[in-house]
Amino acid sequence: MTTRRYALLIPVKDARSAKTRLGVGDGGQRARLMAAFAQDSIAAAAASPWVSVYVVGDPDALADQLGDLGVPVLPDEGGGSLNRALERAAVRISAQPDLAGVAVMLADLPCLRTADLDSAFAAARGRAYVADAEGSGTTLLIAPAGTPLDPRFGAGSAAAHAASGAEGLTGELSSLRQDVDTTDDLEAALRFGVGVRTAQVASSLL
Numbered sequence: 001m002t003t004r005r006y007a008l009l010i011p012v013k014d015a016r017s018a019k020t021r022l023g024v025g026d027g028g029q030r031a032r033l034m035a036a037f038a039q040d041s042i043a044a045a046a047a048s049p050w051v052s053v054y055v056v057g058d059p060d061a062l063a064d065q066l067g068d069l070g071v072p073v074l075p076d077e078g079g080g081s082l083n084r085a086l087e088r089a090a091v092r093i094s095a096q097p098d099l100a101g102v103a104v105m106l107a108d109l110p111c112l113r114t115a116d117l118d119s120a121f122a123a124a125r126g127r128a129y130v131a132d133a134e135g136s137g138t139t140l141l142i143a144p145a146g147t148p149l150d151p152r153f154g155a156g157s158a159a160a161h162a163a164s165g166a167e168g169l170t171g172e173l174s175s176l177r178q179d180v181d182t183t184d185d186l187e188a189a190l191r192f193g194v195g196v197r198t199a200q201v202a203s204s205l206l
Ligand SMILES: Nc1nc2c(ncn2[C@@H]2O[C@H](COP(=O)(O)OP(=O)(O)OP(=O)(O)O)[C@@H](O)[C@H]2O)c(=O)[nH]1
Pocket: 011, 012, 013, 014, 017, 018, 019, 020, 021, 022, 056, 057, 058, 076, 078, 080, 081, 082, 085, 106, 107, 108, 181
């Protein structure tokens, strides 16, 4: 275990325009669910001794959405591009001394258990990523100090991160792979076990 921490960037967009592929509830209910995913993801990550968490997004839009988690918010300077927003935030944060590196975790991981995040950081030997359960997306990208973040999130991002030279971590890491994009994913996540905030919102919806 290192004494230096990674800056863990967690991008969160305004819940009202997020998760259009989730076919549950109306727009307002989907926004509450999305906010709960983000809160559970952030709370589990913030408990890890490997990271200091920074949300990347619009601070005004996120004020309600993040509840009382008390995490710092870096502005989204991506102009609609997730990868550009992450690169800009990484440049801002890497001015901090004594970082172990910069990492990115997506905020649609309502099942996340801190131990899986810890295991991923412990296993990374260089720039590394964790693919989602389906194998096509990426849930975590780790760039140790001295390596570029070079984020390639979006459709087919696991293959894109592999092609860019990052190592795909092979541990089970099941709660870190259980991302929720679709209604089927949500059902799988509920069977797996979600965090308290998601459980509460989901029970009022399903
Ligand atoms: N700050 C920021 N976060 C983003 C942006 N795009 C996506 N995200 C976040 O990145 C994570 C993964 O995003 P996607 O699963 O692609 O998001 P989505 O647009 O909410 O989902 P769909 O509408 O179903 O495609 C989620 O935590 C989003 O909130 C962006 O442009 N800026």
